[in-house]
Amino acid sequence: MRNIISIFWREYKSYFASPIAYVVIGVFLILISNRFIYKFNDFVKFTFQATGEAVNYQMLVPKFSINDSVIRYIFQEIRTISLFLLPMITMRLFAEERKTGTLELLLTSPLTIAQLVLGKFLAGFILFLTMIVPTVAFHFFLFQYGNPDLGPILTGYAGTIFYGASVISVGILISSVTENQIIAGALTFGAFLFLWIVGRVGESTFTFWNRLANYISVTGHFDNFAMGILDSRDVIFYLSLTFFGLFLTYQVVASLRWR
Amino acid sequence: MIQVNELTKRYGNFKAVDNISFNLRKGEILGFLGPNGAGKTTTMRIITGYLSATQGKVSVAGYDIFDKPLEVKKEIGYLPETPPLYREMRVRDFLNFAGKIRGLNSARQRRQRLQYVVERCSLEEVQNLHIHKLSKGYRQRVGLAQALIHNPPILILDEPSAGLDPHQIIGVRQLIRQLSGEHSILLSTHILPEASLTCDRVLIIDRGKILAEDTTEHLTGKLKGHDMVRILVRGGGPELEKRIKALPGVQKVAEMTNEGQPKDAPRQFDISYALGRDRRGELARALVEADVELLELRPQAMTLEEIFIKITSKVDN
Numbered sequence: 001m002r003n004i005i006s007i008f009w010r011e012y013k014s015y016f017a018s019p020i021a022y023v024v025i026g027v028f029l030i031l032i033s034n035r036f037i038y039k040f041n042d043f044v045k046f047t048f049q050a051t052g053e054a055v056n057y058q059m060l061v062p063k064f065s066i067n068d069s070v071i072r073y074i075f076q077e078i079r080t081i082s083l084f085l086l087p088m089i090t091m092r093l094f095a096e097e098r099k100t101g102t103l104e105l106l107l108t109s110p111l112t113i114a115q116l117v118l119g120k121f122l123a124g125f126i127l128f129l130t131m132i133v134p135t136v137a138f139h140f141f142l143f144q145y146g147n148p149d150l151g152p153i154l155t156g157y158a159g160t161i162f163y164g165a166s167v168i169s170v171g172i173l174i175s176s177v178t179e180n181q182i183i184a185g186a187l188t189f190g191a192f193l194f195l196w197i198v199g200r201v202g203e204s205t206f207t208f209w210n211r212l213a214n215y216i217s218v219t220g221h222f223d224n225f226a227m228g229i230l231d232s233r234d235v236i237f238y239l240s241l242t243f244f245g246l247f248l249t250y251q252v253v254a255s256l257r258w259r
Numbered sequence: 260m261i262q263v264n265e266l267t268k269r270y271g272n273f274k275a276v277d278n279i280s281f282n283l284r285k286g287e288i289l290g291f292l293g294p295n296g297a298g299k300t301t302t303m304r305i306i307t308g309y310l311s312a313t314q315g316k317v318s319v320a321g322y323d324i325f326d327k328p329l330e331v332k333k334e335i336g337y338l339p340e341t342p343p344l345y346r347e348m349r350v351r352d353f354l355n356f357a358g359k360i361r362g363l364n365s366a367r368q369r370r371q372r373l374q375y376v377v378e379r380c381s382l383e384e385v386q387n388l389h390i391h392k393l394s395k396g397y398r399q400r401v402g403l404a405q406a407l408i409h410n411p412p413i414l415i416l417d418e419p420s421a422g423l424d425p426h427q428i429i430g431v432r433q434l435i436r437q438l439s440g441e442h443s444i445l446l447s448t449h450i451l452p453e454a455s456l457t458c459d460r461v462l463i464i465d466r467g468k469i470l471a472e473d474t475t476e477h478l479t480g481k482l483k484g485h486d487m488v489r490i491l492v493r494g495g496g497p498e499l500e501k502r503i504k505a506l507p508g509v510q511k512v513a514e515m516t517n518e519g520q521p522k523d524a525p526r527q528f529d530i531s532y533a534l535g536r537d538r539r540g541e542l543a544r545a546l547v548e549a550d551v552e553l554l555e556l557r558p559q560a561m562t563l564e565e566i567f568i569k570i571t572s573k574v575d576n
Contacts, residue, residue, distance in 0.1 A: 006359040010345070017347040105343035105405070108307040109360045110332040257311045259270070 007119025090171025152228030159225020169245030266315030290458030342402025
């Protein structure tokens with residue numbers, strides 16, 4: 001455990017020693033705040049309009065759900081923006097160490113490979129959490145001026161965490177197979193874009209292939225969480241993808257000895 | 260401390276290390292000498308657990324490297340060919356991290372060792388700088404410091420003086436000699452004088468095979484068939500070479516002077532004797548009697564360069 005923390009802490013700090021952490025977190029917050037403000041304005045305008053019309057026609061004022069029209073949408077935006085930014089977090093994790101030779105230091109130190117892989121995973125994962133934590137402020141704001149339902153917010157964050165973990169573990173895997181960070185980043189991005197597009201194919205019909213496409217879609221499993229539904233199938237999907245990625249990373253790093 | 264038995268490493272069909280055996284004794288400096296691509300780095304990487312072996316057995320401090328890799332890694336401090344440094348870290352932070360992953364668990368222990376290696380490797384001035392700002396010489400010393408941080412009984416240094424300027428090389432060699440009291444050291448080099456200056460024992464390795472193993476003095480003694488003296492004289496005329504040749508015991512005289520140089524310029528001769536008695540006194544007397552100005556008289560030990568060429572060419576034949 002001590003070793004995992006040492007690896008994690010060095011890696012996490014090095015994100016902040018270079019511009020990577022600032023750029024990724026900064027870009028993320030600018031984009032997501034922009035989407036939030038836009039969506040929130042829309043919601044306010046729409047409710048005013050609808051209330052005004054209802055009063056004009058002497059009808060009952062309808063109830064508007066901020067969960068359905070703002071919060072759910074924000075979680076989906078977090079998912080989409082992270083898809084573009086997470087490869088930049090994961091691409092260096094092993095590729096850079098392989099290139100600069102520092103992997104030799106780690107692999108000749110009394111560490112197990114599992115400790116090494118977990119430490120690095122944790123660094124990427126905690127950076128991802130650091131990135132999404134400020135979005136909690138949006139919900140504070142909504143609670144201040146409205147009364148959103150807390151449940152879907154919690155499942156939304158749970159989904160975001162599961163989703164992030166799985167993207168990061170596959171990103172680490174891809175980073176471990178190459179010495180080139182750019183290739184690692186591009187492949188990670190490509191892999192997840194594929195899993196996203198696949199989800200689109202699976203939306204309409206119900207043949208076997210469509211259902212398969214739907215199942216392997218990383219983004220598709222996210223929608224339930226965003227809507228406030230906690231389905232064990234989605235949890236298991238993300239957890240097994242995370243485990244699978246870390247397990248294969250372990251195998252790749254262990255196999256480096258056998259060149 | 261290290262025992263290597265019939266170790267072989269193949270990369271595909273290429274044998275990088277071919278059935279070598281040797282051991283490192285406690286407290287000695289063993290030099291691994293060979294040209295680039297001889298298999299030095301591969302052997303070191305196998306001992307440190309970075310690479311696997313195709314065949315053979317390696318044990319370090321009594322632990323088998325394949326069965327107990329973690330125990331072995333605790334015993335070894337390793338400086339790879341390119342020092343493994345995180346460029347964005349400060350020297351102190353990096354050494355602290357190296358201490359942590361090498362098993363120095365208490366902060367107090369790490370502080371003490373950090374203090375010690377910083378002093379030992381003369382890093383006081385740069386300890387708070389970022390590594391990417393350091394010169395090559397300092398980086399090499401930080402590399403050495405990270406190998407020393409956990410006070411390992413065994414040090415494995417892959418070309419510790421590569422890429423340093425002459426002044427820094429002398430510094431690193433002195434440091435290695437100082438360390439040999441507390442640590443057993445295996446170092447590799449392709450620079451022959453370095454091996455003869457720093458090592459107690461030398462292994463000559465080429466194309467994955469060990470060609471010779473001995474102390475540096477013995478190696479020199481074994482291989483040379485004659486003693487050689489180099490003299491620098493002025494005057495003596497054209498018949499001087501014949502005169503020297505006529506002296507007892509002289510086998511060969513070669514004038515190294517260039518054609519057409521000024522008459523009174525110093526002339527250089529290399530004189531080979533049969534092994535045995537020291538003839539320098541007789542030579543000096545003869546030269547003075549011949550009315551020659553003797554400027555310099557110097558015994559020439561066979562350099563490791565010559566030994567190396569001799570050994571490797573023997574194998575070729």
